[in-house]
Amino acid sequence: MTAFHPLVKRLLDGELTLGELPAELRAEGQAALRILAAVDRSPVRLPEALDARVMAQVRRRRASAGSLWRWMAAPRVPVWAAGALAAAAAVLVLVVSRPGASAPPAASVATAPESVFVKFVLYAPDAKRVSVAGTFNAWDASAAPLARAGSSGVWTATLALPVGQHQYAFIVDGQRWIADPAAPAVDDGFGRRNSVLSVSRNGVRTL
Amino acid sequence: MAGEPVAVRDLSDGDVVRAVMAGDAERYAALVRKYRDRYARYATRLLGSVDAGEDAVQDALIRAYEQLAQCRDPDNFAGWFFLILRNRCFAERRRKRREGPLEGAEVPAAPDRSESDLERGEQRRALEASLLRLTAEQREVFVLKHVEELSYEEIAARTGASVPSLKMRMHRAYDRLRELLEDHQ
Amino acid sequence: MTSRFLALAAFAVAPLAAQRSVTDRLSGHLPAPVVSAVATIADSALARSLPVDPLVNKAIEGGAKGVPGDRVIAAVSTVFHQMADAATALASGGIKSPDGETVEAGAFALSAGLSAANVAGLAHASGEPRAAPALRVAGALAALGVPTRDAVSLVTETLADGGSADDIGALPARVEANMAHGASPAAAAAAAAHGGVRGSPSTPRRPSRGDHGRKP
Numbered sequence: 001m002t003a004f005h006p007l008v009k010r011l012l013d014g015e016l017t018l019g020e021l022p023a024e025l026r027a028e029g030q031a032a033l034r035i036l037a038a039v040d041r042s043p044v045r046l047p048e049a050l051d052a053r054v055m056a057q058v059r060r061r062r063a064s065a066g067s068l069w070r071w072m073a074a075p076r077v078p079v080w081a082a083g084a085l086a087a088a089a090a091v092l093v094l095v096v097s098r099p100g101a102s103a104p105p106a107a108s109v110a111t112a113p114e115s116v117f118v119k120f121v122l123y124a125p126d127a128k129r130v131s132v133a134g135t136f137n138a139w140d141a142s143a144a145p146l147a148r149a150g151s152s153g154v155w156t157a158t159l160a161l162p163v164g165q166h167q168y169a170f171i172v173d174g175q176r177w178i179a180d181p182a183a184p185a186v187d188d189g190f191g192r193r194n195s196v197l198s199v200s201r202n203g204v205r206t207l
Numbered sequence: 208m209a210g211e212p213v214a215v216r217d218l219s220d221g222d223v224v225r226a227v228m229a230g231d232a233e234r235y236a237a238l239v240r241k242y243r244d245r246y247a248r249y250a251t252r253l254l255g256s257v258d259a260g261e262d263a264v265q266d267a268l269i270r271a272y273e274q275l276a277q278c279r280d281p282d283n284f285a286g287w288f289f290l291i292l293r294n295r296c297f298a299e300r301r302r303k304r305r306e307g308p309l310e311g312a313e314v315p316a317a318p319d320r321s322e323s324d325l326e327r328g329e330q331r332r333a334l335e336a337s338l339l340r341l342t343a344e345q346r347e348v349f350v351l352k353h354v355e356e357l358s359y360e361e362i363a364a365r366t367g368a369s370v371p372s373l374k375m376r377m378h379r380a381y382d383r384l385r386e387l388l389e390d391h392q
Numbered sequence: 393m394t395s396r397f398l399a400l401a402a403f404a405v406a407p408l409a410a411q412r413s414v415t416d417r418l419s420g421h422l423p424a425p426v427v428s429a430v431a432t433i434a435d436s437a438l439a440r441s442l443p444v445d446p447l448v449n450k451a452i453e454g455g456a457k458g459v460p461g462d463r464v465i466a467a468v469s470t471v472f473h474q475m476a477d478a479a480t481a482l483a484s485g486g487i488k489s490p491d492g493e494t495v496e497a498g499a500f501a502l503s504a505g506l507s508a509a510n511v512a513g514l515a516h517a518s519g520e521p522r523a524a525p526a527l528r529v530a531g532a533l534a535a536l537g538v539p540t541r542d543a544v545s546l547v548t549e550t551l552a553d554g555g556s557a558d559d560i561g562a563l564p565a566r567v568e569a570n571m572a573h574g575a576s577p578a579a580a581a582a583a584a585a586h587g588g589v590r591g592s593p594s595t596p597r598r599p600s601r602g603d604h605g606r607k608p
Binding site: 041045051055058062 | 228268334359377381382389
C-alpha cells in the first residue's frame with residue numbers, strides 16, 4: 001500500500017500549504033491535492049414531495065399514539081446561565097454547539113456563572129396547577145409554579161439553579177408528585193422517584 | 208422569575224419541538240422543511256446515491272418524530288437529528304455490505320459539457336467510486352471534512368469521536384484513496 | 393489558658409449549636425418528635441465528621457411530600473448510613489478525610505446501586521479533587537440503567553486517560569445520546585468508552601420505505 005507522507009496528509013488536512021512542503025514532497029503534494037479537486041460539493045436538493053410523505057406518517061403515528069402523549073414532558077432545557085450571583089452575568093457569551101453550519105446555538109452561557117437558568121417544561125393538559133420542587137428550593141411545592149403556555153397544555157418555569165447536582169419532581173394540582181418522565185431518576189427513599197439534574201458552568205445535563 | 212416564559216421572537220427549533228410534543232403535530236412540517244435539504248448532501252455522499260440519501264433523510268425524519276420525547280435538548284434538534292440520520296446511514300451501509308458490493312451504486316454527477324468538464328467528471332466519478340470502497344467511518348469523516356467542509360473539532364462535536372481518532376481515520380482514508388485511485392487509472 | 397478554655401468550650405457547644413440549627417431548620421416542616429429524631433441522627437453525623445445538610449434536606453423533602461413521620465426518620469437514617477458507608481469506602485480508597493461534598497457524592501453513588509468496593513475503587517482512581525464528580529457521574533450512569541460494573545469502568549478509564557472533571561461530567565450526556573438512538577444502556581456506555589455515538593446492533597430496524605410511502 002502506498003502511503004502518503006505525513007506532511008502531505010497535513011497538506012490535505014489544510015494544516016500546511018504546498019509552499020510549506022519540502023521541495024521533494026511537492027510533486028506528491030500536488031498529486032494528493034488532485035484528489036480533493038475531484039470532490040463534488042454541489043448541493044443536493046430533495047423533492048418537496050418528501051415533506052408530504054413524512055407528514056402523512058406523522059399524522060398516522062399521532063392518531064395511534066393516543067395516551068402516550070398525555071404525560072410526556074419535555075426535559076429541562078438549558079436557556080442561559082447568568083447569575084444571580086455573578087455581576088458579570090450581564091455579558092452573555094454564546095456557546096455554540098454547531099450541529100449544522102447555520103444551526104441555532106444549543107445554549108447560551110454567561111462567563112463563569114455560579115448559577116444557570118434552567119427552563120422546566122411539563123405537558124399536563126388536565127392540570128389546574130403545576131410547580132417544580134427539589135433540592136434547589138428546599139422541596140417547597142409553592143416556591144416555583146409553572147405558568148401555562150397558551151392553551152397547549154404545556155407548563156413552563158425558568159429557574160436559576162446553582163452549579164451542582166440537583167434532584168427534583170413536579171407537583172400537579174398541589175398533591176401529585178411526579179418525576180420527570182423524560183429524565184433519569186433515583187429512589188427518593190419514600191417509595192417514589194426523584195429526577196436528577198446536573199448543572200455545570202457549561203450548561204445543563206440531564207444528569 | 209419563576210413561571211415567566213422565555214420571550215421568543217421567532218419560533219426556534221426548540222419551540223417547534225415543544226409544540227409538537229404538546230400535541231401540535233402539524234408544526235413538525237417546519238422541521239421537515241428545514242432539515243430536508245440541510246443534510247441531504249451528507250446522506251447522499253455517504254450512501255452513494257441521491258435515491259438512498261432521500262430514503263435515509265425521510266426515514267430519519269419519521270424516526271425523529273417517533274422519538275421526539277427522547278430529544279433532551281429541543282433547542283439542539285439539529286444535532287440530535289443529525290445523529291439519528293447518521294445511525295440510519297450507517298445501518299444502511301451495513302445492510303448493503305451484507306447484500307453485496309456497492310460498486311453498482313448510482314454515482315451522482317453534474318452534467319459534463321466541454322472536454323475539461325468530461326475529464327473533471329471522470330475524476331469525480333473515480334473518486335466517488337473509490338469513496339464507496341472506504342469503511343463507513345472513513346467515508347464519513349472524508350465527507351464531513353471535504354464535502355461539508357467542517358473542521359476536525361466540528362466533526363468531533365457532531366459525532367462524539369475525538370479529534371486524534373478522526374485524524375487517524377482520515378489519514379488512513381487518504382492512503383486507501385491513493386491506492387484505489389491508482390488502481391483505477 | 394484562656395484560649396484553651398475557649399477552644400474546649402467551642403468544641404463542647406458545637407454539637408448543641410448544630411442540633412439547634414437542625415431543629416430550627418426543620419421546625420414547621422415536620423412534627424416535633426420527627427424533628428427530634430432527625431436532630432439525634434444529625435448529632436451522630438457530626439460526631440463522625442459527616443455532613444448534616446443531606447440529612448436535613450431529606451427530612452424536609454419527606455415533610456414536603458407528606459410522608460408519614462416514621463418513614464421520614466427511616467429515610468434520613470438510610471442517608472446517614474449511606475454517608476457513613478461512603479466515608480469508610482472513601483478511606484479504604486485512600487481519601488481519609490473527605491469533604492462533605494465527596495461524602496455526599498459517595499452516598500449518592502451507593503444509593504444509585506454502586507457497591508462500597510466500587511466507591512473505594514473510584515476514590516483510589518480519582519484522588520480527592522476528582523472524587524466527587526467521578527462518584528456523582530458513576531451514580532448517574534447507574535441511574536440511567538448502565539450496569540454498575542460498566543459505569544465504574546467507563547469513569548475509571550476516563551480518569552486513567554487523564555480526564556478532567558469536565559470530561560467525566562460529559563459522560564452521561566454521551567451515554568444518553570447513544571441511548572436516544574436505541575442502544576441499550578450497556579451498549580451506549582461501551583460506545584461512549586470508545587468516543588463514539590453509535591446505535592446498538594439491537595436497534596430495531598425501521599420499516600422499509602414501503603411503509604413510509606413510495607417516492608413517485
